[in-house]
Structure formats: structure tokens, C-alpha cells
Amino acid sequence: MSLRRPRRRKVRSLRVAEALTGVAFVAPAVLVIVGLGIFPAAWAGLLSLQKWNGFNQPRFVGTDNFSRMASDTDLISAVTHSLVFTALFVPASVVLGLLLAVALNRRIRFIGLYRTAIFVPFVASAAVTGLVSNYVFNPEVGVVNNLFRVLRLPQQGWLEDPQQAMTVIVVMSLWGQLGFVTVVYLAALQNVDASCVEAAQVDGANAVQCFRHITIPQVMPVTVFVVIWQTIQAIQLFDLVYTTTRGGPIGSTTTLVYYLWQQAFRELNFGYGSAIAWVLFVVTMGLTLLLVALSRRQGSEQAA
Amino acid sequence: MTTRGETRQEQRRGHRRQLPFSPWHLLLAPVAVLFAFPFVQMIMVSFMPRADINRLPPRFLPSSVTLDGYRGLLDRSDVLHWLLNTVIVSTVAVGSNVVLCSLAGYGFARLRFPGRTMGFLAILGTIMVPIQLLMIPTYVMFARLHLLNSLAALIVPWLATAFGVFLMRQFFLSVPRELEEAGLLDGASRLQILWRIVLPLARPSLMTLAIFTLVGSWNDLIWPVIAISDDHLYTLQIGLANFQGARRTEWSLLMAGNVVAVLPLLVGFLIAQKHFLATMSLSGLKG
Numbered sequence: 001m002s003l004r005r006p007r008r009r010k011v012r013s014l015r016v017a018e019a020l021t022g023v024a025f026v027a028p029a030v031l032v033i034v035g036l037g038i039f040p041a042a043w044a045g046l047l048s049l050q051k052w053n054g055f056n057q058p059r060f061v062g063t064d065n066f067s068r069m070a071s072d073t074d075l076i077s078a079v080t081h082s083l084v085f086t087a088l089f090v091p092a093s094v095v096l097g098l099l100l101a102v103a104l105n106r107r108i109r110f111i112g113l114y115r116t117a118i119f120v121p122f123v124a125s126a127a128v129t130g131l132v133s134n135y136v137f138n139p140e141v142g143v144v145n146n147l148f149r150v151l152r153l154p155q156q157g158w159l160e161d162p163q164q165a166m167t168v169i170v171v172m173s174l175w176g177q178l179g180f181v182t183v184v185y186l187a188a189l190q191n192v193d194a195s196c197v198e199a200a201q202v203d204g205a206n207a208v209q210c211f212r213h214i215t216i217p218q219v220m221p222v223t224v225f226v227v228i229w230q231t232i233q234a235i236q237l238f239d240l241v242y243t244t245t246r247g248g249p250i251g252s253t254t255t256l257v258y259y260l261w262q263q264a265f266r267e268l269n270f271g272y273g274s275a276i277a278w279v280l281f282v283v284t285m286g287l288t289l290l291l292v293a294l295s296r297r298q299g300s301e302q303a304a
Numbered sequence: 305m306t307t308r309g310e311t312r313q314e315q316r317r318g319h320r321r322q323l324p325f326s327p328w329h330l331l332l333a334p335v336a337v338l339f340a341f342p343f344v345q346m347i348m349v350s351f352m353p354r355a356d357i358n359r360l361p362p363r364f365l366p367s368s369v370t371l372d373g374y375r376g377l378l379d380r381s382d383v384l385h386w387l388l389n390t391v392i393v394s395t396v397a398v399g400s401n402v403v404l405c406s407l408a409g410y411g412f413a414r415l416r417f418p419g420r421t422m423g424f425l426a427i428l429g430t431i432m433v434p435i436q437l438l439m440i441p442t443y444v445m446f447a448r449l450h451l452l453n454s455l456a457a458l459i460v461p462w463l464a465t466a467f468g469v470f471l472m473r474q475f476f477l478s479v480p481r482e483l484e485e486a487g488l489l490d491g492a493s494r495l496q497i498l499w500r501i502v503l504p505l506a507r508p509s510l511m512t513l514a515i516f517t518l519v520g521s522w523n524d525l526i527w528p529v530i531a532i533s534d535d536h537l538y539t540l541q542i543g544l545a546n547f548q549g550a551r552r553t554e555w556s557l558l559m560a561g562n563v564v565a566v567l568p569l570l571v572g573f574l575i576a577q578k579h580f581l582a583t584m585s586l587s588g589l590k591g
Contacts, residue, residue, distance in 0.1 A: 123569035125541050281434060
């Protein structure tokens with residue numbers, strides 16, 4: 001007894017010391033991340049029930065901000081623009097990303113050069129991409145219209161044309177983000193079962209058949225991740241709009257998040273902005289969970 | 305597809321069509337040119353005299369190399385301030401992330417303390433929360449703390465990232481405990497063990513974290529747009545984005561600004577491509 005007691009006390013004091021060390025180690029990061037990641041989200045929930053411009057006394061308005069959304073035609077057209085962007089951007093980035101990954105997944109000459117060229121836009125910011133877009137698609141000096149001139153095609157307005165501006169933003173977003181999708185797929189292709197492909201080739205399957213029936217199913221989990229990820233990115237598009245069209249011409253590229261930013265920081269509708277942000281968050285989460293559930297079900301059907 | 309299967313196939317095709325190289329070049333070469341083109345043109349235009357740009361058709365290579373664009377940028381914008389601000393923000397962000405995320409990652413991976421699971425789940429939870437939901441309350445909060453329109457406003461959100469804590473924790477979990485036990489028996493403190501034994505093994509993860517933080521903080525746009533109104537405090541990104549609106553047609557000047565904004569990351573990418581690719585494939589986890 002007299003021997004064990006001090007020892008137990010020592011064990012306990014060691015535990016206390018470890019706990020103190022642990023708290024001290026994690027506290028600064030937890031404070032920053034949770035303080036700026038969860039606390040403001042809850043506060044946004046409170047703000048969404050208020051009418052407030054940041055200066056006056058906030059006024060509690062219940063769910064007015066949410067019912068206002070249904071009749072806000074500008075919001076509805078912003079949502080439409082975001083959906084159009086998503087519908088163009090997500091399938092294109094997934095399909096092209098997979099094709100590029102397949103093309104890059106081989107040992108041929110210059111492959112390192114090709115990879116570098118395709119991945120390097122990863123470092124280009126939205127400001128850089130935006131300025132480059134403004135130049136390349138400039139109706140007078142831009143290379144695209146000059147190419148059209150050489151080919152005797154009619155000149156286009158591109159970012160200055162309400163019909164075309166969104167397409168240009170899709171193209172430039174692809175330029176900036178295809179590298180990411182390609183890298184993710186390239187990693188997945190390393191895990192595609194080689195013996196399976198070889199067996200299929202022995203059985204006389206051609207490259208397209210192998211791709212369709214072996215590669216695509218095997219990278220399916222990655223596809224689910226990429227689709228979810230790119231959809232979230234697409235719904236949250238702001239930067240490239242800010243650095244190219246600022247929502248124009250005639251509002252044709254005002255996306256949901258650009259509209260949210262305008263409402264909050266131009267019109268100073270903090271309450272209404274928070275309500276939009278909450279709906280955006282809930283819809284994004286719902287969509288993500290739905291995609292995960294769908295892919296799970298499909299996966300189990302394939303296994304069965 | 306396997307290399308063996310491929311070569312066989314390529315031989316077959318080569319035989320049939322007498323193509324002296326892999327047909328994949330026909331796809332990859334144009335695509336690579338297309339992807340590299342904007343960067344090349346950006347650099348070319350930044351060194352061009354005005355006459356080269358405004359003639360029809362515009363030249364691709366400058367007729368003579370001039371620094372007028374860079375000179376004009378220096379004269380008519382605060383680009384040096386913007387560069388300095390960006391360097392300060394990114395340096396502090398990278399340094400702070402490396403330190404705080406290593407400490408927190410190690411704490412969550414190895415030490416037992418009350419609230420460990422809750423704390424870690426809270427951090428993971430923030431990965432799901434988008435900036436759009438946070439920006440209004442954060443703006444109000446920073447206004448009350450008198451942090452708006454200062455470099456501190458740009459630095460504080462980048463002091464530690466959920467991605468970084470998660471990344472480091474996952475790495476520390478993979479380190480065998482035996483390595484640390486010898487140190488513990490010798491009476492070394494946890495901090496000493498982390499610094500002397502564990503962190504030297506974590507170099508690849510630290511590199512990924514540093515690149516992720518560098519690219520993220522260097523290229524951040526929406527938060528500086530919200531938090532900064534004084535153009536002396538702009539970062540390169542917001543400075544360029546707003547400068548562009550005012551000088552729509554002075555392309556060599558604008559492209560010079562672009563080169564300044566992207567060159568540090570571009571050079572970094574070309575030097576440490578392997579690490580950048582690792583970061584890219586992991587950055588899907590960011591918030």
C-alpha cells in the first residue's frame with residue numbers, strides 16, 4: 001500500500017500533465033477555426049431573422065426574409081444563372097478531366113511537359129484568370145476574335161454579349177480547374193486493376209470497351225467525389241465573375257453568390273443576405289447528401 | 305491501361321498507319337498548347353510596346369522588348385504595397401499554419417484530454433461551412449473588434465485551417481508510437497518529442513500544408529474584397545481586380561501586374577511540381 005499510493009498519484013499527475021499539454025497544444029488552432037467557422041454560422045442564423053443594415057438597431061422580422069426570397073425576381077434569375085453555369089461546368093469538367101487523365105496516364109515522350117502545361121493553371125488566381133479572359137476574349141484585340149477573322153467567321157462580343165458571357169466564364173473556369181480534376185483521376189487510374197484490363201484485351205475487347213466497362217466503373221467512387229466537389233464549387237462561383245463581368249452585361253452573369261455579396265455588402269441587407277446564405281448552405285448540404293446516398297445505392301446494386 | 309497492353313496496341317496501330325509516334329500526341333500536344341497559351345501570352349504582352357497590341361492583327365511576339373508596362377505599373381499603381389501586403393499575409397499564414405496545425409494535429413493524434421473528440425469533430429464540421437455563410441457575421445465581428453481595413457483582418461482567418469489540422473493529425477497517427485516512447489522514457493517533454501522526433505518525419509505533409517496555405521492566402525479574393533477598402537492595404541489580387549476596371553485598355557500594364565501576381569507561385573510550381581500535385585489531389589478536403 002505504502003509503495004503503491006505514491007505511484008498511483010504519480011500516474012494521475014502524469015495524466016493531468018498530459019491533459020494540460022493536450023489542451024495547450026490544440027487550443028490556439030481550435031480557437032481560430034471554431035471561432036471563425038462555427039460561431040459566425042450560428043450568428044448568421046440569428047441575423048437571417050432580422051432586418052439590419054449594420055448601423056441601426058436590428059429589427060426582428062421572423063421569417064420575412066425567407067418569404068421575401070420566393071418573390072425576389074432578381075434572386076430567381078441569379079439562381080437560374082448559377083444553375084446554367086453548374087449544368088455546363090460540372091459535366092464538362094468531369095468528362096474532360098477523366099479523358100485528360102486517361103491520355104496523361106502513359107509513358108510517352110514529352111509526357112512531363114504535357115502534364116506541367118495542363119496542371120499549371122492551378123496557381124492562377126481568379127484575378128489573373130479574369131484579366132487573361134478579358135484579354136483573350138476581348139472583341140478588338142483578343143486572340144479568339146482574331147482567329148475568327150482569319151477563318152472568316154463573324155466577330156463576337158464574348159464577355160460583352162449577354163448571350164455569350166456565361167459560356168466564356170465556363171470555358172475559363174475549366175481552364176483554371178480541369179487540372180484539379182485530372183490530378184484526382186490520374187491518382188485513381190493508378191489503382192485500376194491492370195490484370196482485369198489485360199484479361200479483357202486477351203478476350204478481344206478494344207480500348208473503348210475496356211474504358212467503358214472496366215475503367216469507368218472502377219473510378220466511380222472518385223467520380224462521385226468529383227461531381228460533388230465541382231457542383232459545390234459551381235454553385236459558389238463568385239471570384240471569376242468579380243474579375244471579369246461584375247455580373248453584367250445586363251445582369252446576365254450575376255450568379256447566386258455574386259447576388260448575395262451585392263445584397264450584403266452593396267445594399268447592406270445583412271439580414272436578407274444571411275437568409276440567402278443559409279438557404280444556399282442547406283441546399284448544398286442536401287444536394288451533397290443526396291449524391292452520396294444515390295451513389296451508395298448504385299454501388300450496392302452493382303455489387304448485387 | 306497497362307503499359308504492356310498499350311505498347312502492343314500502339315505497335316499494331318503504328319504498323320497500320322505508319323505513324324512514327326504515339327497517336328496520343330495528336331490529342332495532348334494541342335491541349336497542352338491551349339493550356340499554356342494564356343500564360344505565354346500574358347508574359348509576351350507585358351513586354352510589348354503599345355503599338356504591337358493595338359494593331360490588326362495584334363502581334364504574338366513583341367517586335368521589341370520594352371519595360372514600359374512594368375514602369376507604368378510602378379508609376380500609376382500601389383503595386384509594391386500590394387506585393388508587400390500579400391507577402392506579409394502569406395508568410396504569416398504559412399508560418400502560423402505550420403506551427404498551430406502541427407501542435408493541434410499532434411494533440412488530437414497522441415494526447416488524451418477532455419473534449420478531444422468534440423474539438424476534433426467541431427474542426428471537421430467547419431470544413432462543411434462555406435465562406436458565404438460566414439462572411440456577413442465575420443465582417444460585423446471584425447468591425448466591432450476594429451480589425452476591418454487592416455492587414456490583421458486578412459491574417460487572422462488564415463492563422464490556422466481545418467484542412468491543416470486534419471492533414472497533420474492523419475500524418476501523426478501513422479507514426480509508430482515506439483519512436484516516441486524512447487524519448488518519453490528519457491524524460492523529454494511532448495514539445496521536445498514533437499520538435500526533435502516527429503516533425504522531421506513530417507516534411508512531406510508540412511510541405512503540402514505550406515503550399516495549400518500559400519496558394520490559398522496568396523490568391524484569396526472574396527475576403528479581401530469585403531474586409532479592405534483602403535487601396536494601400538490591398539493584396540495583389542484585389543488590387544489587380546480593381547485596377548483593371550479603371551484601365552481597361554492598357555494591356556501591357558495590366559499584364560505586367562498579372563505577371564507580378566502569378567510569378568512567385570508559377571516559379572514555385574515549376575520547381576516543386578511533385579509537392580504541388582500532392583497538394584492539389586488533397587485540397588479537395590479544404591473548406
